[in-house]
Amino acid sequence: MPEGGGTLETAARAKTGPKPMISVRHLRKVYRIGDEKVVALADINLEILKGQVVCIVGTSGSGKSTLLNQLAGLEKPTRGSVYIGKTNISRLSENQLAIFRQRFLGFVFQSYNLLPTMTALENVSLPMIFKGVSKSKRNKASMAMLAAVGLKKRAHHKPTQMSGGQQQRVGIARAFVSRPKVVFADEPTGNLDTRTTIDVMRMMVRFARRYQQTLIIVTHDPEIADYADRVITLIDGAITSDVTHTPIYDGTADADSLPPESALPEEPKLPEGPIPTEEEELPLPPDDEPLILPDDGDAPCAPPPAPAAAEEEKGELPI
Numbered sequence: 001m002p003e004g005g006g007t008l009e010t011a012a013r014a015k016t017g018p019k020p021m022i023s024v025r026h027l028r029k030v031y032r033i034g035d036e037k038v039v040a041l042a043d044i045n046l047e048i049l050k051g052q053v054v055c056i057v058g059t060s061g062s063g064k065s066t067l068l069n070q071l072a073g074l075e076k077p078t079r080g081s082v083y084i085g086k087t088n089i090s091r092l093s094e095n096q097l098a099i100f101r102q103r104f105l106g107f108v109f110q111s112y113n114l115l116p117t118m119t120a121l122e123n124v125s126l127p128m129i130f131k132g133v134s135k136s137k138r139n140k141a142s143m144a145m146l147a148a149v150g151l152k153k154r155a156h157h158k159p160t161q162m163s164g165g166q167q168q169r170v171g172i173a174r175a176f177v178s179r180p181k182v183v184f185a186d187e188p189t190g191n192l193d194t195r196t197t198i199d200v201m202r203m204m205v206r207f208a209r210r211y212q213q214t215l216i217i218v219t220h221d222p223e224i225a226d227y228a229d230r231v232i233t234l235i236d237g238a239i240t241s242d243v244t245h246t247p248i249y250d251g252t253a254d255a256d257s258l259p260p261e262s263a264l265p266e267e268p269k270l271p272e273g274p275i276p277t278e279e280e281e282l283p284l285p286p287d288d289e290p291l292i293l294p295d296d297g298d299a300p301c302a303p304p305p306a307p308a309a310a311e312e313e314k315g316e317l318p319i
């Protein structure tokens, strides 16, 4: 059983193999509330490949959401780094992170998070507005995506006029429409029944296969893991198993029914080099400051120490 993606890492380094999309090194996250210290993530090392469908599983409190938040740059680490492509996102400022997320990442939420005043079409269009896509192209792409999730006739309905499963399908169309490099889904089926869960899982896998996107799903539900190429189990903030297997639904055959790439906005290109940071040392967001232990080893968010630091400083992947 490969620990920390060892086998995959080796495969990734083969010239013909898929490239690493996410690379995590010595990631640690500690929260403190009052006198209590919670080590949510101990020392995570991980490599996730382009196009991989990964499930992160574990019991309540094992650190799943914390890991997802770290991978998506939603929270700063206490120590260590997360690279997406060649960008060390742990070193980006909040503004840079917001732009990076908008351009390259997609999100599917347990509670759908659709804007209630907007129609399904407008909700799906939203990520493209931030990318400067023209209105006619946005409408065309959103309609194509709504058709792909079986909701063409609901395009002008608002979230309150749709079932939970339908809302989640809109959420999936919204997450994938601007062709993000990685889509993160935190308990995407947590509020859905069994039949809808299957539909939603198959849909997400199909999109990920069609557009070669990396899909990372956090779940309590062991059956969701059956859809993944790889299942990572956390216990008490540490990876205790990291297994690759053949998913029950491949999605590739059905992927041909999805919109052609020409119907969607152009695929965004990850930066070739490191994004210049505004600060040499990342300041923590003010809200996090009271939660970080000053005595937890390194200064919060300081880059990992040498020996491999030279490359880290440049923000490059160790490949």
Ligand SMILES: Nc1ncnc2c1ncn2[C@@H]1O[C@H](COP(=O)(O)OP(=O)(O)OP(=O)(O)O)[C@@H](O)[C@H]1O
Residues within 6 Å of the ligand: 031, 032, 033, 038, 039, 040, 058, 059, 060, 061, 062, 063, 064, 065, 066, 067, 220, 291
């Ligand atoms: N903002 C926070 N402040 C303090 N402690 C936190 C915070 N977020 C998470 N924790 C703690 O970190 C640990 C991991 O939490 P996390 O939410 O990542 O677990 P989880 O596996 O996603 O759990 P669940 O399945 O219940 O959502 C828990 O002990 C939790 O109480």
